[in-house]
Amino acid sequence: MKRMELGKILFLLICSSLTIAGAVGAPPTCPATDVGGECGDADDWKGEFFPGIPNIKYEGPSSKNPLAYKWYNAQEEILGKKMKDWLRFSVAFWHTFRGTGGDPFGGATKFWPWEDGTNSLAMAKRRMRANFEFLKKLGVDRWCFHDRDIAPDGKTLEESNANLDEVVALAKELQGTEIRPLWGTAQLFVHPRYMHGAATSPEVAVYAYAAAQVKKAMEVTHYLGGENYVFWGGREGYQTLLNTDMGRELDHLARFLEAAVAYKKKIGFNGTLLIEPKPQEPTKHQYDWDVATTANFLQKYGLFGEFKINVECNHATLSGHSCHHELETARLHGLLGNIDANTGDPQIGWDTDQFLTDIGEATMVMISVVRNGGLAPGGFNFDAKLRRESTDVEDLFIAHIGGMDTLARGLRNVAKLIEDGSLNDLVKKRYESFDTEFGAQIEAGKVDFESLEKKAMAWGEPKVPSAKQELAEMIFQSAL
Numbered sequence: 001m002k003r004m005e006l007g008k009i010l011f012l013l014i015c016s017s018l019t020i021a022g023a024v025g026a027p028p029t030c031p032a033t034d035v036g037g038e039c040g041d042a043d044d045w046k047g048e049f050f051p052g053i054p055n056i057k058y059e060g061p062s063s064k065n066p067l068a069y070k071w072y073n074a075q076e077e078i079l080g081k082k083m084k085d086w087l088r089f090s091v092a093f094w095h096t097f098r099g100t101g102g103d104p105f106g107g108a109t110k111f112w113p114w115e116d117g118t119n120s121l122a123m124a125k126r127r128m129r130a131n132f133e134f135l136k137k138l139g140v141d142r143w144c145f146h147d148r149d150i151a152p153d154g155k156t157l158e159e160s161n162a163n164l165d166e167v168v169a170l171a172k173e174l175q176g177t178e179i180r181p182l183w184g185t186a187q188l189f190v191h192p193r194y195m196h197g198a199a200t201s202p203e204v205a206v207y208a209y210a211a212a213q214v215k216k217a218m219e220v221t222h223y224l225g226g227e228n229y230v231f232w233g234g235r236e237g238y239q240t241l242l243n244t245d246m247g248r249e250l251d252h253l254a255r256f257l258e259a260a261v262a263y264k265k266k267i268g269f270n271g272t273l274l275i276e277p278k279p280q281e282p283t284k285h286q287y288d289w290d291v292a293t294t295a296n297f298l299q300k301y302g303l304f305g306e307f308k309i310n311v312e313c314n315h316a317t318l319s320g321h322s323c324h325h326e327l328e329t330a331r332l333h334g335l336l337g338n339i340d341a342n343t344g345d346p347q348i349g350w351d352t353d354q355f356l357t358d359i360g361e362a363t364m365v366m367i368s369v370v371r372n373g374g375l376a377p378g379g380f381n382f383d384a385k386l387r388r389e390s391t392d393v394e395d396l397f398i399a400h401i402g403g404m405d406t407l408a409r410g411l412r413n414v415a416k417l418i419e420d421g422s423l424n425d426l427v428k429k430r431y432e433s434f435d436t437e438f439g440a441q442i443e444a445g446k447v448d449f450e451s452l453e454k455k456a457m458a459w460g461e462p463k464v465p466s467a468k469q470e471l472a473e474m475i476f477q478s479a480l
């Protein structure tokens with residue numbers, strides 16, 4: 001075949017697949033023009049958003065009801081605290097109420113009945129009402145949001161702020177006395193102005209715009225009684241070092257965070273500031289690569305003590321660590337503040353943001369949380385979404401119930417491991433040679449190289465015992 005013809009065929013194939021991708025998906029179930037129907041351009045909504053869904057209750061492990069908790073029993077005490085106080089669950093507004101099921105190869109698959117296909121203020125308010133009905137039915141009293149998830153961008157910063165104020169006023173009313181944001185944040189990665197970064201953009205006007213957005217997002221988080229504020233630097237990184245002054249960008253990021261600390265104090269916001277590491281995606285390299293990198297950054301710029309870390313499990317695995325490793329690293333630095341509870345897929349190399357269903361992983365996560373004495377004022381934010389193919393409203397409930405039960409089961413397993421004590425004994429035994437007088441002197445920093453050399457000569461070749469890894473794994477498994 002001639003090259004020209006082959007090119008033509010390829011071109012036609014590409015065009016037809018693009019047409020297919022563009023055509024997939026039903027129209028919104030509630031078109032914006034449907035003014036006479038259930039969803040007009042007002043934010044009101046007749047009846048319930050989730051009419052077939054009851055308030056979710058604990059029914060115990062033998063229950064077969066998908067709309068009930070089998071392991072999460074909010075008021076039950078485990079290891080000296082109520083389950084609800086260990087777990088402090090939160091719903092992520094962006095996934096649950098703005099997730100469309102779209103991916104790079106296809107558009108939306110989810111058209112919730114209350115959506116009218118617009119990003120209007122009226123729609124934002126109606127969505128907020130759906131959010132609070134969802135939280136109440138689930139029995140969860142925390143939620144997390146980005147400024148631009150909950151209210152539409154305006155033509156100017158002033159207009160965006162006014163939109164946000166209007167939606168936040170409604171959220172405040174709907175929160176009542178029970179519900180509060182676990183954390184708020186500013187979305188500094190979707191708008192094209194942030195394509196080179198926000199705090200690390202080489203454009204000073206972008207740096208200023210980002211600061212203004214964070215200032216406002218901190219104000220509304222404070223106003224809503226939020227307990228934390230998150231910085232996730234999705235575009236704070238680089239695509240190539242050939243065009244990047246990394247030293248200058250890191251300095252800018254530190255100045256930006258210093259200014260945020262100063263503003264937090266100025267407005268009397270007592271919430272914890274959290275940095276959420278992620279190694280890459282959307283940038284090729286994100287500056288807050290993992291917990292250790294972030295801890296070092298905080299130390300270098302004198303910000304230690306002002307920030308804690310929000311560990312996201314799927315980000316942990318993207319950086320080549322386990323979630324447990326990241327949690328333990330954060331905990332040992334005194335930086336463990338919050339968990340974005342999700343998981344990745346071992347066969348897919350990107351941030352799939354799935355609900356955690358692996359009981360072993362959940363147990364390891366809860367080992368760190370229990371060692372940390374809990375997460376408060378942080379908690380578990382379900383930064384997790386339904387699969388593209390899950391399109392029923394009830395799937396939103398099932399996914400959260402599953403995630404909550406998995407972590408609750410992890411907590412119960414930790415209690416079993418602690419009660420049994422043999423895993424703890426195994427670890428303790430491995431280090432018992434340091435529980436001697438000489439070992440204690442080493443740990444106290446009182447032994448120099450000359451004394452160590454003398455001991456080495458006196459003791460001769462050390463007898464090195466087994467690590468007992470398989471036994472440790474067997475004990476761990478027996479608690480699941």
Ligand code: XUL
Nearest residue numbers: 185232276312340351383
């Ligand atoms: C992105 C991510 C964000 C942050 C908040 O990977 O995790 O949703 O949690 O900006």
Ligand code: CO
Nearest residue numbers: 276312340383
């Ligand atoms: Co996250």
